[in-house]
């Protein structure tokens with residue numbers, strides 16, 4: 239057939255009449271056009287994320303699904319329509335048309351007998367008869383989540399025969415935190431500029447706002463903090479609040495509420511009282527009036543996120559008050575409207591000489607129980623700062639009378655930024671599944687290992703009323719949203735874990751790969767293997783065995799373990815790795831800073847003892863001699879070198895794997911990832927060579943067999959300047 243078509247269009251005989259030749263040329267043009275169109279359709283710029291809805295190739299599956307889904311019932315207690323149900327209907331219509339070529343009949347109905355497990359935001363999906371699926375929920379947004387879940391099942395080619403699901407989120411506030419500045423740069427953003435076009439708001443609303451909200455809703459996310467925690471008071475001015483309200487309106491049908499980061503001195507900055515003392519009645523009144531103004535514009539406004547007395551930001555301590563005084567004045571203003579405060583625990587003070595990783599715990603534990611019920615203390619996963627690996631933060635399990643919210647970083651500040659593959663679900667799961675040995679009221683009934691961070695933050699241990707999980711977003715104006723095509727997996731994984739932290743990293747990687755690339759096992763198997771290995775690989779070639787904070791200054795891209803000249807001691811990598819002629823690592827046992835005392839005795843005991851401390855945390859907690867015998871039988875020095883080498887080799891392995899995928903992946907994303915892997919391999923070598931050359935000046939030992947000699951001298955790596963790296967102002 240193909241050959242015949244070909245010969246038909248190529249055999250243009252000179253003798254043919256002109257009109258006939260013209261007809262043939264026109265048809266040829268059409269066919270070439272169609273062919274190009276087809277190849278364009280095959281190309282994929284990543285914009286559609288995991289919501290691609292391409293036609294399922296397997297005809298029998300398509301037919302079976304179409305038969306089961308020809309009638310859909312969207313059921314809520316009152317059965318009436320709403321913008322959210324319209325969004326659900328539109329999604330189902332587009333999705334089923336795309337996937338199955340089906341024009342489903344969609345009706346609204348009243349829900350009856352909803353199982354209790356559906357909760358406020360969950361959904362139930364079940365079949366009724368042969369051709370009907372009912373999606374029911376307590377609120378319209380639950381139906382929307384159910385619609386996305388159903389479409390996910392269809393995309394994943396899950397047989398619908400026994401469809402009968404009830405699902406509800408374990409955590410009630412599931413947020414993306416955008417570190418977006420009002421000039422549209424993004425602090426630690428590697429995917430272009432901010433999606434929010436502040437200057438053009440509120441009049442012009444980029445259609446992308448809805449696409450953003452839709453993508454978030456497809457994962458069950460329900461909130462967005464729009465601006466950087468290093469906040470500009472301008473966001474609270476009346477003009478800017480109207481812009482915020484416009485975004486809130488765009489997001490509302492998708493169940494995304496807006497929240498704002500506030501600068502502590504906003505009352506002063508915006509012409510109110512000339513103090514920001516939280517105990518000043520004028521300040522409290524200013525906040526109440528401001529909050530009332532916000533709720534007039536945005537009735538479902540979520541609340542405030544605050545970074546105070548941290549890294550130079552102002553805060554209540556500037557007035558001799560505590561974090562609780564600060565949080566509570568905001569909480570009192572928000573409470574009548576149902577708003578909340580997320581008060582960040584990421585604090586450390588220049589004049590404080592205590593080990594930086596101990597400072598947040600020292601500050602917040604004495605305040606436990608002093609916060610209003612609508613305040614959550616938002617805590618980074620580890621006690622330092624989103625390193626490739628950290629032990630969990632001791633405030634999890636520590637705070638017993640205060641809501642503890644988990645803050646994760648989706649954007650890859652310390653894990654390769656926009657150029658490297660690092661699938662973060664394994665990192666997040668490591669934290670969520672870590673046992674804090676917390677002794678909550680329910681502890682008596684709990685089995686060991688059930689006081690995990692996940693269960694602390696979802697309220698199972700201490701039964702706190704407010705539960706929150708937040709991820710620092712990796713989105714931006716890049717066409718594919720996240721810069722690195724594979725970084726979409728991190729947005730996806732964060733959303734899925736925010737809904738259910740019991741999901742596994744592997745299951746999420748499998749889902750994402752199939753939704754975003756293909757259900758073909760020849761794609762799924764290698765891509766998920768790369769994803770799942772990637773975080774550990776980045777750890778290996780950058781900061782293995784519990785090393786941390788070795789990065790270059792400012793932009794934080796690439797190695798800088800030698801940095802020792804920054805004005806605060808705890809900004810310098812040498813403060814953390816403590817390399818000397820005897821060995822390497824920070825002593826946080828009783829002979830050192832004793833950061834271990836902040837953990838439950840069961841945890842502290844395990845990590846304090848070299849014999850039981852896992853290799854992963856070794857140099858986080860211990861200063862270890864270069865010749866110390868590791869579990870592998872190798873010396874610390876040899877083991878360290880081999881981790882760095884192994885990291886480089888893993889990336890090379892992915893390059894081969896990825897090359898093998900060329901016939902199975904669209905050209906655009908294939909080429910993009912291929913190029914980024916070239917960069918990652920080179921970056922991995924730089925990390926290895928720079929760190930090993932530097933540590934070798936202390937260890938004075940040769941590189942073991944199997945470790946490649948460095949390409950340059952230490953001087954060379956120390957002189958490298960990375961100018962205009964994204965996500966941070968330039969360093970000269």
Ligand code: GCW
Pocket residue numbers: 417425426467468545584623624651
């Ligand atoms: O990780 C550090 C970042 C800062 C960030 C800070 C924080 C928003 O380097 O850019 O500031 O953490 O979390 O407040």
